[in-house]
Amino acid sequence: MKAVTITEFGSAEVLQLTEIPQPIPVGNEVLIEVKASGVNRSDVLQRQGKYAAPTNTPNEIPGLEVAGVVVVCGPDVTQWKEGDRVCALLGGGGYAQFVAVKEGQCLPIPAKLDFIEAASLPETVFTVWSNIFERGSFQPGESLLVHGGSSGIGVTAIQLAHAFGSRVITTVGTDEKAQYCSDLGADLCINYKTQDFEEVLKNSGVDVILDMIGGPYFEKNLHVLNEDGRLVYINAESGKDVSLDIWQMMVKRLSISGSTLRGREYEYKKRLAEEVLKYVWPLIENGKFKPIVYKAYSYTDVVQAHQCMEQSKHIGKIILDWEV
CATH class of the missing domain: 3.90.180.10 (Medium-chain alcohol dehydrogenases, catalytic domain)
Known part of the structure; x- marks a missing residue:
């Protein structure tokens, strides 16, 4: 063959x-x-x-x-x-x-x-279900931030979370991608080249974050998570070594996890x-x-x-x- x-x-x-x-x-x-x-x-x-x-x-x-x-x-x-x-x-x-x-x-x-x-x-649906809905314990009505919304994982996560009646936020690299993700059901699309997602979300916060970026996004993710928020990693394209403020994690009762399927x-x-x-x-x-x-x-x-x-x-x- x-x-x-x-x-x-x-x-x-x-x-x-x-x-x-x-x-x-x-x-x-x-x-x-x-x-x-x-x-x-x-x-x-x-x-x-x-x-x-x-x-x-x-x-x-x-x-x-x-x-x-x-x-x-x-x-x-x-x-x-x-x-x-x-x-x-x-x-x-x-x-x-x-x-x-x-x-x-x-x-x-x-x-x-x-x-x-x-x-x-298979790869995207299994990954999203495993990491957002199981590992992230995502519930209908909660808010979800997906980094890389135009990726295969991203477009899957946006649609599934939207289908379950949740608020979906995503980061993308172009206005074209932002419009596409919005059409799929994202409530807010943040162009990371022109906007800082931490600044945009500092007053609203999110309950669950699915991140494949890692590196410089780590501390920002912790800042925008609500109390009892969950941060789930499936990759670390921009770096795997980060600095964790343990006190912040304790005070906000945050859960940080990751997996490979x-x-x-x-x-x-x-x-x-x-x-x-x-x-x-x-x-x-x-x-x-x-x-x-x-x-x-x-x-x-x-x-x-x-x-x-x-x-x-x-x-x-x-x-x-x-x-x-």
Whole structure:
């Protein structure tokens, strides 16, 4: 089968199309014929040698999410059958024509979505649900600040929080992105290039913050959190070393946490998939949440797809299309 391989760590040009053996599903795994693969920031970091794949996952093939058709079921599979349309969360290896994944990490593709749209869902929806709604204990009616509102994570978080009747604030880098996020349901969009979000929010505050920036945002986040506020990290693109005022954390009763999803155990991902199916998939069916795809590239144009990701001009998800 064809797969996109990291030939060495470096720029996008190190990604090359190669031929590798097709995986064979065992136990409770299904073999998916991939129609589309999601492109994520972590794929770029893996390509650069900054984010290794979990144990037993090929480090040379990126890709954390796919959509396609089940073509073979392992002997212990009970949830799926050949021909089922599914999308799946992976530990890696998604830039390929076929992937083998445990059945509990798959979800049915909603009837109204195509493969391109479905491939944009697993990584972002699982991450948002895990970190905002579970780790952040976000409740309807509370306020949420999402840094990086135009990213795949951002557009997902905005829509889901809005669907649950909450006030949503986000930071973005352009007025165009601000307008787009506003159209998705954000109540306030702050252009971080012209405004200081701490200054804007100093009188209103927020209950939960989802941050992928880190670094200089850390102290500002603490300042704008309300009492009993929760700060959740999923990345630290601008730096991982920060200074914590423990007294401020104590007085305001703040909770600070973070997580990575990729290396979590199967049982956790399986439970998370069940939660997503129960609470998020109905929002897709009734039109309250929709996938936001910026552009779908042919798998042969994977270099351009990664360059697009690194330019950070996109709004929503970048996808690799395996049918063109």
